[in-house]
Amino acid sequence: MENQKERISSPFCPYVSVDCVLLGINEDKLSVLLVERKLLENNAVGYKLPGSLIYETEELDDAALRVMKEAVGYTQMSLRQFHTFGSVARTANKEDILWLEKESHTKVTRIVTVVYLALSKKGKTVNNLDKNETMRWFPVEDLPDLPFDHKSIVEESVNEIRNWVEREPAIIYEYLPSKFTAFQLRRTYEIIYNKKFDVRNFQKKMNLLGYIVPTDEMEVGVPHRAARYYRFNKVKYNKLRSSLNK
Amino acid sequence: MENQKERISSPFCPYVSVDCVLLGINEDKLSVLLVERKLLENNAVGYKLPGSLIYETEELDDAALRVMKEAVGYTQMSLRQFHTFGSVARTANKEDILWLEKESHTKVTRIVTVVYLALSKKGKTVNNLDKNETMRWFPVEDLPDLPFDHKSIVEESVNEIRNWVEREPAIIYEYLPSKFTAFQLRRTYEIIYNKKFDVRNFQKKMNLLGYIVPTDEMEVGVPHRAARYYRFNKVKYNKLRSSLNK
DNA sequence: TCAAAAGTGTTTAGTTTACACCCATGC
DNA sequence: GCATGGGTGTAAACTAAACACTTTTGA
Numbered sequence: 001m002e003n004q005k006e007r008i009s010s011p012f013c014p015y016v017s018v019d020c021v022l023l024g025i026n027e028d029k030l031s032v033l034l035v036e037r038k039l040l041e042n043n044a045v046g047y048k049l050p051g052s053l054i055y056e057t058e059e060l061d062d063a064a065l066r067v068m069k070e071a072v073g074y075t076q077m078s079l080r081q082f083h084t085f086g087s088v089a090r091t092a093n094k095e096d097i098l099w100l101e102k103e104s105h106t107k108v109t110r111i112v113t114v115v116y117l118a119l120s121k122k123g124k125t126v127n128n129l130d131k132n133e134t135m136r137w138f139p140v141e142d143l144p145d146l147p148f149d150h151k152s153i154v155e156e157s158v159n160e161i162r163n164w165v166e167r168e169p170a171i172i173y174e175y176l177p178s179k180f181t182a183f184q185l186r187r188t189y190e191i192i193y194n195k196k197f198d199v200r201n202f203q204k205k206m207n208l209l210g211y212i213v214p215t216d217e218m219e220v221g222v223p224h225r226a227a228r229y230y231r232f233n234k235v236k237y238n239k240l241r242s243s244l245n246k
Numbered sequence: 247m248e249n250q251k252e253r254i255s256s257p258f259c260p261y262v263s264v265d266c267v268l269l270g271i272n273e274d275k276l277s278v279l280l281v282e283r284k285l286l287e288n289n290a291v292g293y294k295l296p297g298s299l300i301y302e303t304e305e306l307d308d309a310a311l312r313v314m315k316e317a318v319g320y321t322q323m324s325l326r327q328f329h330t331f332g333s334v335a336r337t338a339n340k341e342d343i344l345w346l347e348k349e350s351h352t353k354v355t356r357i358v359t360v361v362y363l364a365l366s367k368k369g370k371t372v373n374n375l376d377k378n379e380t381m382r383w384f385p386v387e388d389l390p391d392l393p394f395d396h397k398s399i400v401e402e403s404v405n406e407i408r409n410w411v412e413r414e415p416a417i418i419y420e421y422l423p424s425k426f427t428a429f430q431l432r433r434t435y436e437i438i439y440n441k442k443f444d445v446r447n448f449q450k451k452m453n454l455l456g457y458i459v460p461t462d463e464m465e466v467g468v469p470h471r472a473a474r475y476y477r478f479n480k481v482k483y484n485k486l487r488s489s490l491n492k
Numbered sequence: 493t494c495a496a497a498a499g500t501g502t503t504t505a506g507t508t509t510a511c512a513c514c515c516a517t518g519c
Numbered sequence: 520g521c522a523t524g525g526g527t528g529t530a531a532a533c534t535a536a537a538c539a540c541t542t543t544t545g546a
Contacts, residue, residue: 012302013259056258086306225516471543
Protein backbone atom coordinates (compact mmCIF):
# COMPACT_ATOMS: atom_id res chain seq x y z
CA MET A 1 0.00 0.00 0.00
CA GLU A 2 2.82 2.41 0.85
CA ASN A 3 4.48 1.38 -2.32
CA GLN A 4 1.34 2.10 -4.22
CA LYS A 5 0.98 5.59 -2.83
CA GLU A 6 4.56 6.37 -3.64
CA ARG A 7 4.17 5.30 -7.19
CA ILE A 8 0.92 7.16 -7.51
CA SER A 9 2.63 10.35 -6.40
CA SER A 10 4.16 10.51 -9.84
CA PRO A 11 1.30 9.21 -11.86
CA PHE A 12 1.71 7.94 -15.34
CA CYS A 13 -0.31 9.28 -18.25
CA PRO A 14 -0.47 7.10 -21.31
CA TYR A 15 -1.86 8.32 -24.58
CA VAL A 16 -5.49 7.47 -25.13
CA SER A 17 -6.86 6.74 -28.55
CA VAL A 18 -10.05 5.43 -30.04
CA ASP A 19 -10.07 2.83 -32.80
CA CYS A 20 -13.17 1.93 -34.76
CA VAL A 21 -14.07 -1.48 -36.06
CA LEU A 22 -16.61 -0.86 -38.78
CA LEU A 23 -18.10 -4.12 -39.96
CA GLY A 24 -20.02 -4.51 -43.18
CA ILE A 25 -20.89 -7.09 -45.76
CA ASN A 26 -19.05 -7.15 -49.06
CA GLU A 27 -19.46 -9.86 -51.64
CA ASP A 28 -21.42 -11.87 -49.09
CA LYS A 29 -18.60 -11.81 -46.58
CA LEU A 30 -18.41 -10.13 -43.23
CA SER A 31 -15.76 -7.47 -43.73
CA VAL A 32 -13.97 -4.76 -41.83
CA LEU A 33 -12.97 -1.33 -43.04
CA LEU A 34 -9.24 -0.65 -42.85
CA VAL A 35 -7.30 2.44 -43.85
CA GLU A 36 -3.94 2.42 -45.50
CA ARG A 37 -1.07 3.46 -43.31
CA LYS A 38 1.63 5.43 -45.05
CA LEU A 39 5.19 6.10 -43.99
CA LEU A 40 8.30 7.62 -45.56
CA GLU A 41 6.85 9.96 -48.16
CA ASN A 42 3.68 8.07 -48.89
CA ASN A 43 5.05 4.59 -49.20
CA ALA A 44 2.20 2.43 -48.02
CA VAL A 45 3.15 0.06 -45.24
CA GLY A 46 -0.11 -1.76 -44.86
CA TYR A 47 -3.47 -1.22 -43.30
CA LYS A 48 -4.79 -0.35 -39.86
CA LEU A 49 -8.08 0.31 -38.11
CA PRO A 50 -9.31 3.88 -38.45
CA GLY A 51 -8.50 5.66 -35.21
CA SER A 52 -7.20 8.77 -33.54
CA LEU A 53 -5.79 10.06 -30.31
CA ILE A 54 -8.42 11.89 -28.29
CA TYR A 55 -8.50 15.65 -27.73
CA GLU A 56 -8.39 17.24 -24.35
CA THR A 57 -12.04 18.18 -24.11
CA GLU A 58 -13.47 15.52 -26.34
CA GLU A 59 -15.71 12.73 -25.09
CA LEU A 60 -14.61 9.22 -26.01
CA ASP A 61 -17.85 8.61 -27.88
CA ASP A 62 -17.41 11.85 -29.79
CA ALA A 63 -13.87 10.95 -30.76
CA ALA A 64 -15.17 7.69 -32.21
CA LEU A 65 -17.88 9.55 -34.12
CA ARG A 66 -15.28 11.95 -35.45
CA VAL A 67 -13.13 9.09 -36.67
CA MET A 68 -16.10 7.56 -38.45
CA LYS A 69 -17.18 10.88 -39.91
CA GLU A 70 -13.70 11.42 -41.29
CA ALA A 71 -13.51 7.90 -42.65
CA VAL A 72 -16.90 7.14 -44.14
CA GLY A 73 -18.64 10.49 -44.07
CA TYR A 74 -21.62 9.62 -41.89
CA THR A 75 -22.30 8.65 -38.33
CA GLN A 76 -25.81 7.20 -38.37
CA MET A 77 -24.80 3.83 -37.04
CA SER A 78 -24.84 1.97 -33.72
CA LEU A 79 -21.32 2.97 -32.82
CA ARG A 80 -20.71 1.67 -29.33
CA GLN A 81 -17.81 1.12 -27.07
CA PHE A 82 -16.63 -2.43 -27.09
CA HIS A 83 -13.42 -2.89 -25.12
CA THR A 84 -10.29 -1.06 -24.05
CA PHE A 85 -6.95 -2.45 -25.05
CA GLY A 86 -4.03 -1.14 -23.06
CA SER A 87 -1.40 -3.84 -23.11
CA VAL A 88 2.14 -2.60 -22.68
CA ALA A 89 3.10 -5.06 -25.42
CA ARG A 90 0.84 -3.30 -27.91
CA THR A 91 3.73 -1.00 -28.77
CA ALA A 92 6.29 -3.80 -28.97
CA ASN A 93 6.73 -3.44 -32.71
CA LYS A 94 9.37 -0.79 -33.55
CA GLU A 95 7.85 -0.07 -36.93
CA ASP A 96 4.49 0.76 -35.39
CA ILE A 97 6.15 3.20 -33.01
CA LEU A 98 8.09 4.85 -35.80
CA TRP A 99 4.93 5.37 -37.77
CA LEU A 100 3.10 6.70 -34.77
CA GLU A 101 5.81 9.14 -33.79
CA LYS A 102 5.97 10.44 -37.33
CA GLU A 103 2.20 10.91 -37.31
CA SER A 104 2.01 12.58 -33.94
CA HIS A 105 5.42 14.32 -33.81
CA THR A 106 5.80 13.12 -30.26
CA LYS A 107 7.69 10.51 -28.34
CA VAL A 108 5.20 7.72 -27.73
CA THR A 109 5.55 4.89 -25.26
CA ARG A 110 2.25 3.41 -24.33
CA ILE A 111 -1.17 3.85 -25.83
CA VAL A 112 -4.42 2.79 -24.27
CA THR A 113 -7.02 2.46 -26.98
CA VAL A 114 -10.75 2.40 -26.53
CA VAL A 115 -12.26 0.34 -29.32
CA TYR A 116 -15.64 1.16 -30.80
CA LEU A 117 -17.67 -1.19 -32.88
CA ALA A 118 -20.41 -0.63 -35.46
CA LEU A 119 -22.19 -2.08 -38.43
CA SER A 120 -21.81 0.10 -41.51
CA LYS A 121 -24.81 1.35 -43.45
CA LYS A 122 -25.34 -1.03 -46.33
CA GLY A 123 -24.10 0.35 -49.61
CA LYS A 124 -23.35 3.83 -48.30
CA THR A 125 -20.51 5.35 -50.19
CA VAL A 126 -17.26 5.51 -48.33
CA ASN A 127 -15.57 8.52 -49.77
CA ASN A 128 -14.74 11.06 -47.17
CA LEU A 129 -11.06 10.31 -46.94
CA ASP A 130 -8.10 12.58 -47.02
CA LYS A 131 -6.69 12.61 -50.55
CA ASN A 132 -3.59 10.86 -49.34
CA GLU A 133 -5.40 8.02 -47.73
CA THR A 134 -7.20 5.05 -49.09
CA MET A 135 -9.32 2.46 -47.44
CA ARG A 136 -10.57 -0.97 -48.25
CA TRP A 137 -12.95 -3.60 -46.99
CA PHE A 138 -11.25 -6.83 -45.97
CA PRO A 139 -13.13 -10.05 -45.24
CA VAL A 140 -12.65 -10.77 -41.55
CA GLU A 141 -11.57 -14.30 -42.46
CA ASP A 142 -8.78 -12.95 -44.64
CA LEU A 143 -7.09 -10.03 -42.96
CA PRO A 144 -3.72 -8.56 -43.97
CA ASP A 145 -0.99 -8.07 -41.40
CA LEU A 146 -2.05 -5.33 -39.06
CA PRO A 147 -0.08 -3.12 -36.68
CA PHE A 148 -0.34 -3.15 -32.90
CA ASP A 149 -2.92 -5.68 -31.82
CA HIS A 150 -5.44 -4.67 -34.45
CA LYS A 151 -5.81 -8.20 -35.73
CA SER A 152 -7.01 -9.64 -32.45
CA ILE A 153 -9.18 -6.58 -31.93
CA VAL A 154 -10.99 -7.36 -35.17
CA GLU A 155 -11.37 -11.01 -34.24
CA GLU A 156 -12.87 -10.20 -30.87
CA SER A 157 -15.13 -7.65 -32.47
CA VAL A 158 -16.68 -10.23 -34.74
CA ASN A 159 -17.70 -12.32 -31.75
CA GLU A 160 -19.00 -9.27 -30.02
CA ILE A 161 -21.19 -8.12 -32.87
CA ARG A 162 -23.13 -11.39 -32.59
CA ASN A 163 -23.79 -10.74 -28.94
CA TRP A 164 -24.95 -7.26 -29.79
CA VAL A 165 -27.37 -8.42 -32.43
CA GLU A 166 -28.83 -10.91 -29.99
CA ARG A 167 -29.30 -8.35 -27.26
CA GLU A 168 -30.39 -5.52 -29.51
CA PRO A 169 -31.61 -6.72 -32.90
CA ALA A 170 -32.33 -3.13 -33.89
CA ILE A 171 -28.75 -2.65 -35.02
CA ILE A 172 -29.41 -4.96 -37.96
CA TYR A 173 -31.87 -2.40 -39.28
CA GLU A 174 -29.35 0.35 -39.14
CA TYR A 175 -27.28 -1.74 -41.45
CA LEU A 176 -30.10 -2.51 -43.86
CA PRO A 177 -31.75 0.14 -46.07
CA SER A 178 -35.09 1.38 -44.76
CA LYS A 179 -36.89 -0.96 -47.17
CA PHE A 180 -35.56 -4.46 -47.41
CA THR A 181 -36.67 -7.89 -48.55
CA ALA A 182 -36.96 -10.95 -46.37
CA PHE A 183 -34.06 -12.39 -48.31
CA GLN A 184 -31.80 -9.44 -47.48
CA LEU A 185 -32.64 -9.73 -43.81
CA ARG A 186 -32.03 -13.46 -43.76
CA ARG A 187 -28.79 -13.15 -45.71
CA THR A 188 -27.59 -10.51 -43.27
CA TYR A 189 -28.24 -12.80 -40.33
CA GLU A 190 -26.60 -15.70 -42.11
CA ILE A 191 -23.43 -13.77 -42.78
CA ILE A 192 -23.20 -12.30 -39.30
CA TYR A 193 -23.79 -15.67 -37.63
CA ASN A 194 -21.97 -17.59 -40.33
CA LYS A 195 -24.69 -20.20 -40.65
CA LYS A 196 -27.75 -20.97 -42.76
CA PHE A 197 -31.32 -20.34 -41.66
CA ASP A 198 -34.33 -22.25 -42.91
CA VAL A 199 -36.32 -20.01 -45.28
CA ARG A 200 -39.75 -20.93 -44.00
CA ASN A 201 -38.90 -20.79 -40.35
CA PHE A 202 -37.15 -17.48 -40.83
CA GLN A 203 -40.14 -15.95 -42.58
CA LYS A 204 -42.47 -17.25 -39.90
CA LYS A 205 -40.36 -15.82 -37.10
CA MET A 206 -39.99 -12.53 -38.92
CA ASN A 207 -43.77 -12.21 -39.08
CA LEU A 208 -44.15 -13.09 -35.43
CA LEU A 209 -41.71 -10.42 -34.30
CA GLY A 210 -44.28 -7.71 -34.83
CA TYR A 211 -41.90 -4.89 -35.62
CA ILE A 212 -41.08 -5.88 -39.18
CA VAL A 213 -43.98 -4.61 -41.23
CA PRO A 214 -44.70 -5.48 -44.85
CA THR A 215 -45.15 -2.64 -47.33
CA ASP A 216 -47.13 -2.65 -50.57
CA GLU A 217 -43.97 -2.23 -52.56
CA MET A 218 -42.34 -5.04 -54.48
CA GLU A 219 -39.01 -5.41 -56.18
CA VAL A 220 -39.02 -4.39 -59.85
CA GLY A 221 -36.88 -5.61 -62.72
CA VAL A 222 -35.70 -8.80 -61.10
CA PRO A 223 -35.52 -11.95 -63.25
CA HIS A 224 -37.78 -13.89 -60.92
CA ARG A 225 -40.84 -13.38 -58.79
CA ALA A 226 -40.64 -9.99 -57.14
CA ALA A 227 -40.01 -9.91 -53.41
CA ARG A 228 -41.98 -7.78 -51.01
CA TYR A 229 -40.29 -4.93 -49.21
CA TYR A 230 -40.50 -4.71 -45.43
CA ARG A 231 -39.79 -1.92 -43.01
CA PHE A 232 -38.46 -1.90 -39.48
CA ASN A 233 -40.93 -0.18 -37.15
CA LYS A 234 -38.91 1.31 -34.34
CA VAL A 235 -41.90 2.38 -32.26
CA LYS A 236 -43.31 -1.15 -32.21
CA TYR A 237 -39.86 -2.52 -31.54
CA ASN A 238 -39.37 -0.36 -28.47
CA LYS A 239 -42.82 -1.15 -27.13
CA LEU A 240 -42.30 -4.87 -27.51
CA ARG A 241 -38.88 -4.72 -25.89
CA SER A 242 -39.77 -2.58 -22.94
CA SER A 243 -42.52 -4.90 -21.78
CA LEU A 244 -40.16 -7.82 -21.39
CA ASN A 245 -39.10 -6.76 -17.89
CA LYS A 246 -41.86 -8.73 -16.21
CA MET B 247 -8.49 16.53 -41.39
CA GLU B 248 -5.80 19.19 -41.34
CA ASN B 249 -7.29 20.42 -38.16
CA GLN B 250 -7.11 16.94 -36.74
CA LYS B 251 -3.44 16.49 -37.58
CA GLU B 252 -2.65 19.84 -36.06
CA ARG B 253 -4.32 18.98 -32.82
CA ILE B 254 -2.73 15.57 -32.76
CA SER B 255 0.67 17.20 -33.06
CA SER B 256 0.29 18.18 -29.45
CA PRO B 257 -1.43 15.12 -28.15
CA PHE B 258 -3.29 15.06 -24.94
CA CYS B 259 -2.60 12.48 -22.25
CA PRO B 260 -5.30 12.01 -19.65
CA TYR B 261 -4.76 10.00 -16.52
CA VAL B 262 -5.90 6.42 -16.75
CA SER B 263 -7.30 4.57 -13.77
CA VAL B 264 -9.04 1.32 -13.09
CA ASP B 265 -12.08 1.08 -10.83
CA CYS B 266 -13.48 -2.22 -9.62
CA VAL B 267 -17.12 -3.00 -9.04
CA LEU B 268 -17.15 -6.00 -6.75
CA LEU B 269 -20.65 -7.36 -6.37
CA GLY B 270 -21.68 -9.72 -3.64
CA ILE B 271 -24.71 -10.76 -1.67
CA ASN B 272 -25.20 -9.47 1.85
CA GLU B 273 -28.33 -10.03 3.87
CA ASP B 274 -30.00 -11.38 0.75
CA LYS B 275 -29.35 -8.21 -1.19
CA LEU B 276 -27.12 -7.64 -4.17
CA SER B 277 -24.42 -5.35 -2.81
CA VAL B 278 -21.33 -3.53 -3.93
CA LEU B 279 -18.11 -3.06 -2.04
CA LEU B 280 -17.17 0.58 -1.46
CA VAL B 281 -14.18 2.07 0.32
CA GLU B 282 -14.26 5.11 2.50
CA ARG B 283 -12.69 8.19 1.03
CA LYS B 284 -10.88 10.41 3.48
CA LEU B 285 -9.90 14.01 3.14
CA LEU B 286 -8.52 16.74 5.43
CA GLU B 287 -6.73 14.74 8.10
CA ASN B 288 -8.85 11.63 7.98
CA ASN B 289 -12.24 13.21 7.94
CA ALA B 290 -14.30 10.77 5.99
CA VAL B 291 -16.13 12.34 3.10
CA GLY B 292 -18.03 9.36 1.86
CA TYR B 293 -17.43 6.24 -0.13
CA LYS B 294 -16.07 5.41 -3.57
CA LEU B 295 -15.34 2.40 -5.73
CA PRO B 296 -11.97 0.81 -5.04
CA GLY B 297 -9.61 1.97 -7.78
CA SER B 298 -6.17 3.24 -8.67
CA LEU B 299 -4.26 5.05 -11.36
CA ILE B 300 -2.26 2.64 -13.49
CA TYR B 301 1.50 2.32 -13.44
CA GLU B 302 3.67 2.86 -16.45
CA THR B 303 4.41 -0.78 -17.17
CA GLU B 304 1.32 -2.32 -15.68
CA GLU B 305 -1.34 -4.09 -17.73
CA LEU B 306 -4.88 -2.85 -17.20
CA ASP B 307 -6.00 -6.29 -16.07
CA ASP B 308 -3.11 -6.45 -13.61
CA ALA B 309 -3.96 -3.07 -12.19
CA ALA B 310 -7.50 -4.30 -11.54
CA LEU B 311 -6.18 -7.43 -9.86
CA ARG B 312 -3.88 -5.31 -7.72
CA VAL B 313 -6.76 -3.13 -6.61
CA MET B 314 -8.75 -6.22 -5.64
CA LYS B 315 -5.80 -7.79 -3.90
CA GLU B 316 -5.30 -4.65 -1.87
CA ALA B 317 -8.98 -4.37 -1.07
CA VAL B 318 -10.20 -7.88 -0.34
CA GLY B 319 -6.99 -9.87 -0.22
CA TYR B 320 -7.66 -12.39 -2.96
CA THR B 321 -8.05 -12.40 -6.70
CA GLN B 322 -9.74 -15.71 -7.48
CA MET B 323 -12.76 -14.22 -9.15
CA SER B 324 -13.99 -13.54 -12.66
CA LEU B 325 -12.64 -10.02 -12.78
CA ARG B 326 -13.27 -8.74 -16.25
CA GLN B 327 -13.22 -5.47 -18.01
CA PHE B 328 -16.65 -3.99 -18.36
CA HIS B 329 -16.58 -0.48 -19.79
CA THR B 330 -14.40 2.61 -19.99
CA PHE B 331 -15.74 5.87 -18.67
CA GLY B 332 -13.91 8.93 -19.88
CA SER B 333 -16.38 11.77 -19.83
CA VAL B 334 -14.90 15.21 -19.43
CA ALA B 335 -17.73 15.91 -17.00
CA ARG B 336 -16.58 13.14 -14.68
CA THR B 337 -14.32 15.65 -12.98
CA ALA B 338 -16.93 18.37 -12.78
CA ASN B 339 -17.21 18.20 -9.01
CA LYS B 340 -14.63 20.42 -7.32
CA GLU B 341 -14.58 18.31 -4.18
CA ASP B 342 -13.67 15.19 -6.13
CA ILE B 343 -10.77 16.99 -7.77
CA LEU B 344 -9.52 18.29 -4.44
CA TRP B 345 -9.52 14.82 -2.99
CA LEU B 346 -7.80 13.38 -6.02
CA GLU B 347 -5.09 16.01 -6.10
CA LYS B 348 -4.41 15.49 -2.45
CA GLU B 349 -4.17 11.74 -3.01
CA SER B 350 -1.95 11.94 -6.07
CA HIS B 351 -0.03 15.18 -5.33
CA THR B 352 -0.55 16.22 -8.92
CA LYS B 353 -2.68 18.60 -10.89
CA VAL B 354 -5.45 16.50 -12.32
CA THR B 355 -7.80 17.49 -15.11
CA ARG B 356 -9.29 14.51 -16.82
CA ILE B 357 -9.34 10.86 -15.88
CA VAL B 358 -10.29 8.02 -18.14
CA THR B 359 -11.25 5.06 -16.02
CA VAL B 360 -11.46 1.46 -17.12
CA VAL B 361 -14.05 -0.30 -15.00
CA TYR B 362 -13.71 -3.94 -14.02
CA LEU B 363 -16.52 -6.07 -12.71
CA ALA B 364 -16.58 -9.23 -10.61
CA LEU B 365 -18.65 -11.33 -8.25
CA SER B 366 -16.99 -11.65 -4.87
CA LYS B 367 -16.29 -15.01 -3.31
CA LYS B 368 -19.15 -15.79 -0.95
CA GLY B 369 -18.27 -15.18 2.65
CA LYS B 370 -14.57 -14.58 2.09
CA THR B 371 -13.23 -12.17 4.63
CA VAL B 372 -12.54 -8.70 3.41
CA ASN B 373 -9.73 -7.51 5.58
CA ASN B 374 -6.71 -6.55 3.61
CA LEU B 375 -7.15 -2.83 3.88
CA ASP B 376 -4.76 -0.11 4.83
CA LYS B 377 -5.28 0.67 8.53
CA ASN B 378 -6.61 4.09 7.61
CA GLU B 379 -9.22 2.80 5.29
CA THR B 380 -12.48 1.06 5.84
CA MET B 381 -14.87 -0.53 3.47
CA ARG B 382 -18.46 -1.60 3.50
CA TRP B 383 -20.98 -3.47 1.46
CA PHE B 384 -23.88 -1.34 0.23
CA PRO B 385 -27.05 -2.78 -1.30
CA VAL B 386 -27.11 -1.63 -4.90
CA GLU B 387 -30.66 -0.40 -4.37
CA ASP B 388 -29.53 1.87 -1.57
CA LEU B 389 -26.26 3.54 -2.46
CA PRO B 390 -24.80 6.54 -0.65
CA ASP B 391 -23.71 9.60 -2.60
CA LEU B 392 -20.68 8.68 -4.65
CA PRO B 393 -17.97 10.81 -6.28
CA PHE B 394 -17.39 11.20 -10.00
CA ASP B 395 -19.83 9.04 -11.93
CA HIS B 396 -19.45 6.05 -9.61
CA LYS B 397 -23.17 5.79 -8.99
CA SER B 398 -24.08 5.27 -12.61
CA ILE B 399 -21.13 2.94 -13.00
CA VAL B 400 -22.57 0.71 -10.29
CA GLU B 401 -26.02 0.82 -11.84
CA GLU B 402 -24.73 -0.18 -15.25
CA SER B 403 -22.65 -2.91 -13.68
CA VAL B 404 -25.68 -4.56 -12.13
CA ASN B 405 -27.29 -4.91 -15.55
CA GLU B 406 -24.07 -6.19 -16.99
CA ILE B 407 -23.58 -8.90 -14.39
CA ARG B 408 -26.87 -10.47 -15.52
CA ASN B 409 -25.66 -10.59 -19.09
CA TRP B 410 -22.45 -12.20 -17.91
CA VAL B 411 -24.23 -14.88 -15.94
CA GLU B 412 -26.35 -15.68 -18.96
CA ARG B 413 -23.41 -15.97 -21.29
CA GLU B 414 -21.10 -17.68 -18.84
CA PRO B 415 -22.95 -19.29 -15.91
CA ALA B 416 -19.62 -20.51 -14.53
CA ILE B 417 -19.10 -17.20 -12.76
CA ILE B 418 -21.90 -18.11 -10.36
CA TYR B 419 -19.77 -20.99 -9.11
CA GLU B 420 -16.85 -18.74 -8.40
CA TYR B 421 -19.16 -16.88 -6.11
CA LEU B 422 -20.52 -19.95 -4.37
CA PRO B 423 -18.42 -22.16 -2.10
CA SER B 424 -17.22 -25.37 -3.73
CA LYS B 425 -20.02 -27.30 -2.05
CA PHE B 426 -23.43 -25.68 -2.11
CA THR B 427 -27.05 -26.63 -1.71
CA ALA B 428 -29.74 -26.30 -4.35
CA PHE B 429 -31.25 -23.61 -2.20
CA GLN B 430 -28.08 -21.55 -2.18
CA LEU B 431 -27.82 -21.76 -5.94
CA ARG B 432 -31.43 -20.80 -6.44
CA ARG B 433 -31.22 -17.94 -3.97
CA THR B 434 -28.14 -16.63 -5.75
CA TYR B 435 -29.95 -16.62 -9.07
CA GLU B 436 -32.98 -15.00 -7.48
CA ILE B 437 -30.97 -12.17 -6.02
CA ILE B 438 -28.94 -11.52 -9.14
CA TYR B 439 -32.01 -11.54 -11.38
CA ASN B 440 -34.21 -9.98 -8.72
CA LYS B 441 -37.03 -12.46 -9.27
CA LYS B 442 -38.34 -15.70 -7.85
CA PHE B 443 -37.81 -19.10 -9.44
CA ASP B 444 -40.12 -22.08 -9.01
CA VAL B 445 -38.44 -24.60 -6.70
CA ARG B 446 -39.37 -27.70 -8.67
CA ASN B 447 -38.57 -26.30 -12.07
CA PHE B 448 -35.28 -24.98 -10.79
CA GLN B 449 -34.28 -28.34 -9.34
CA LYS B 450 -35.26 -30.09 -12.55
CA LYS B 451 -33.22 -27.70 -14.70
CA MET B 452 -30.28 -27.95 -12.36
CA ASN B 453 -30.24 -31.72 -12.80
CA LEU B 454 -30.54 -31.45 -16.56
CA LEU B 455 -27.57 -29.10 -16.83
CA GLY B 456 -25.17 -31.99 -16.35
CA TYR B 457 -22.36 -30.03 -14.76
CA ILE B 458 -23.87 -29.69 -11.30
CA VAL B 459 -23.16 -32.98 -9.60
CA PRO B 460 -24.68 -34.20 -6.31
CA THR B 461 -22.32 -35.29 -3.54
CA ASP B 462 -23.03 -37.75 -0.71
CA GLU B 463 -22.70 -35.00 1.84
CA MET B 464 -25.65 -33.43 3.57
CA GLU B 465 -26.07 -30.38 5.74
CA VAL B 466 -25.68 -31.05 9.45
CA GLY B 467 -27.17 -29.31 12.44
CA VAL B 468 -29.99 -27.58 10.61
CA PRO B 469 -33.41 -27.47 12.30
CA HIS B 470 -35.11 -29.10 9.36
CA ARG B 471 -34.50 -31.80 6.82
CA ALA B 472 -30.86 -31.65 5.71
CA ALA B 473 -30.12 -30.46 2.17
CA ARG B 474 -27.76 -32.26 -0.17
CA TYR B 475 -24.53 -30.59 -1.23
CA TYR B 476 -23.70 -30.24 -4.91
CA ARG B 477 -20.49 -29.41 -6.73
CA PHE B 478 -19.80 -27.55 -9.94
CA ASN B 479 -17.90 -29.78 -12.35
CA LYS B 480 -15.83 -27.50 -14.54
CA VAL B 481 -14.63 -30.21 -16.91
CA LYS B 482 -18.19 -31.23 -17.74
CA TYR B 483 -19.18 -27.60 -18.01
CA ASN B 484 -16.50 -26.85 -20.58
CA LYS B 485 -17.30 -29.96 -22.60
CA LEU B 486 -20.98 -29.15 -22.69
CA ARG B 487 -20.34 -25.56 -23.67
CA SER B 488 -17.80 -26.15 -26.37
CA SER B 489 -20.11 -28.43 -28.30
CA LEU B 490 -22.76 -25.76 -28.70
CA ASN B 491 -21.05 -24.22 -31.76
CA LYS B 492 -22.91 -26.49 -34.12
C1' DT C 493 -45.89 -32.53 17.71
C1' DC C 494 -44.74 -28.56 15.51
C1' DA C 495 -42.12 -25.45 12.65
C1' DA C 496 -39.15 -25.04 8.79
C1' DA C 497 -37.19 -26.07 4.75
C1' DA C 498 -36.10 -30.23 1.38
C1' DG C 499 -37.42 -32.75 -2.22
C1' DT C 500 -40.23 -34.59 -5.86
C1' DG C 501 -43.87 -35.29 -11.18
C1' DT C 502 -47.27 -34.27 -14.25
C1' DT C 503 -49.90 -31.59 -17.33
C1' DT C 504 -50.26 -27.79 -20.47
C1' DA C 505 -48.64 -24.25 -23.33
C1' DG C 506 -45.35 -22.43 -26.15
C1' DT C 507 -41.31 -22.59 -29.03
C1' DT C 508 -38.16 -24.60 -32.27
C1' DT C 509 -37.00 -27.63 -35.88
C1' DA C 510 -37.39 -30.28 -40.01
C1' DC C 511 -39.08 -30.65 -44.34
C1' DA C 512 -41.13 -29.91 -50.19
C1' DC C 513 -43.73 -27.80 -53.45
C1' DC C 514 -45.97 -24.21 -56.36
C1' DC C 515 -45.60 -19.13 -57.83
C1' DA C 516 -44.15 -15.04 -60.41
C1' DT C 517 -40.93 -12.91 -63.40
C1' DG C 518 -37.29 -11.88 -67.06
C1' DC C 519 -34.89 -13.68 -70.56
C1' DG D 520 -40.33 -22.75 -71.39
C1' DC D 521 -36.82 -22.51 -68.21
C1' DA D 522 -33.95 -20.71 -64.73
C1' DT D 523 -34.13 -18.03 -60.61
C1' DG D 524 -35.42 -16.94 -56.31
C1' DG D 525 -40.18 -15.88 -53.55
C1' DG D 526 -43.36 -17.54 -50.75
C1' DT D 527 -46.14 -20.78 -47.97
C1' DG D 528 -47.96 -24.93 -43.67
C1' DT D 529 -47.82 -28.86 -40.77
C1' DA D 530 -46.26 -32.35 -37.70
C1' DA D 531 -42.88 -33.76 -34.21
C1' DA D 532 -39.64 -32.72 -30.68
C1' DC D 533 -38.30 -30.04 -27.24
C1' DT D 534 -38.51 -26.51 -23.62
C1' DA D 535 -40.79 -23.73 -20.18
C1' DA D 536 -44.38 -22.89 -16.85
C1' DA D 537 -47.78 -23.85 -13.53
C1' DC D 538 -48.94 -26.18 -9.64
C1' DA D 539 -49.23 -29.18 -3.98
C1' DC D 540 -48.00 -32.50 -1.12
C1' DT D 541 -44.87 -35.65 1.66
C1' DT D 542 -40.28 -36.03 4.06
C1' DT D 543 -36.77 -35.05 7.36
C1' DT D 544 -34.90 -32.87 11.20
C1' DG D 545 -34.23 -30.07 15.63
C1' DA D 546 -36.29 -27.94 19.21
